[in-house]
Amino acid sequence: MWSCTKSRRIVRDEEAPNVGYDFNGTNEYLRVEHSDLIYSDDGSITIEAWIKPETHIGLGGIVSKYHEPAVESFSFRLGPTTISNSLEFTIGNVNLTTASGEVTLNQWQHVAATFDRTSSIMNIYVNGELVRTYTNAGTLQLQENTSFLAIGMDYLDGARYFEGEIDDVRIWNYARSEQQIADTMNNELNGDDQGLVAYWKLNEAVSPFVDSTGNGHTAIRIDN
Incomplete structure (x- = not known):
């Protein structure tokens, strides 16, 4: 159904320039102002990123687009402190959390989260492989809010920051399959791919960071 054009292959090593943004974990994040274009017509979504947590x-x-308690929308984040080195994907008040150890510290890994509104299935993937699924979501819906979107931070009131590097952040307006995620995770895309609604390559040395889809979702560094 959906097509995707691969661009150059991403090489990640300590000597490679302009690979991701390094977050300090205490007071900084990238802020993207609200746009209705972030949301799909049917309420499905895919979030992808490369992360290297310290x-x-x-x-x-x-x-995260989870900054209004009344309308929680969505968040993709590290798991709670009680489940070390895990991931958590939230749609509204439903939290899907992986087992401990799915995330490796000080190492690059690709992570993705999908929500299919038609089937109400939530999935989390690590390095292109399914690691957690929730199939009993029933009538779960992705609520839309007018809050800003944050990269590197979750929930402004009592913020939880990410410490480490994040790269190649993508948001799609449909639930991508495991095969689709695996096929493109190692390639930098052109940005004109069908269903890709926001894409930050994070190759710039400093803020602002452009949205390569052309939809204008510019990311600005915030240092609170």
């Missing part, structure tokens, strides 16, 4: 900060945000 520490496991409980609920440290990777990508």
Whole structure:
């Protein structure tokens, strides 16, 4: 159904320039102002990113639009402190959390979360492989809010920050399959791929960070 054009292959090593943004874990994140284009017509979504966490900060945000208690929308983040080196994906008040140890500290890994509104299935993937699924979501819906989107932080009131590097953040307006995620996770995309609604390559040395889809979701560094 959906097509995707691969661009150059991403090489990640300590000597490679312009690979991701390094978050301090205490007071900084990237802020993207609200746009209705982030949401799909049917309420499905896929969030993807490469991460290299230095520490496991409980609920440290990777990508979050969860800053209004009344309308929680979505969040993809590290898991709670009680489940070390885990991931958590939230849709509204439903939290899907992986087992401990799915995330490796001080190492690059690709992470993805999907929600299919039609089937109400939530999935979490690590390095292109399914690690956690929730199939009893029933009538779960992705609520829309007008809050900003954050990269590297979760929930502004009592913020939980991400410490480490985040790279190549993508948001799609449909639930991508395991095969689709695996096929493109190692490649930097052109940005014009069908269903790709926001894409931050994070190759810039400093803020602002452009949205390569052309939809204008510019990310600005915030240092609280």
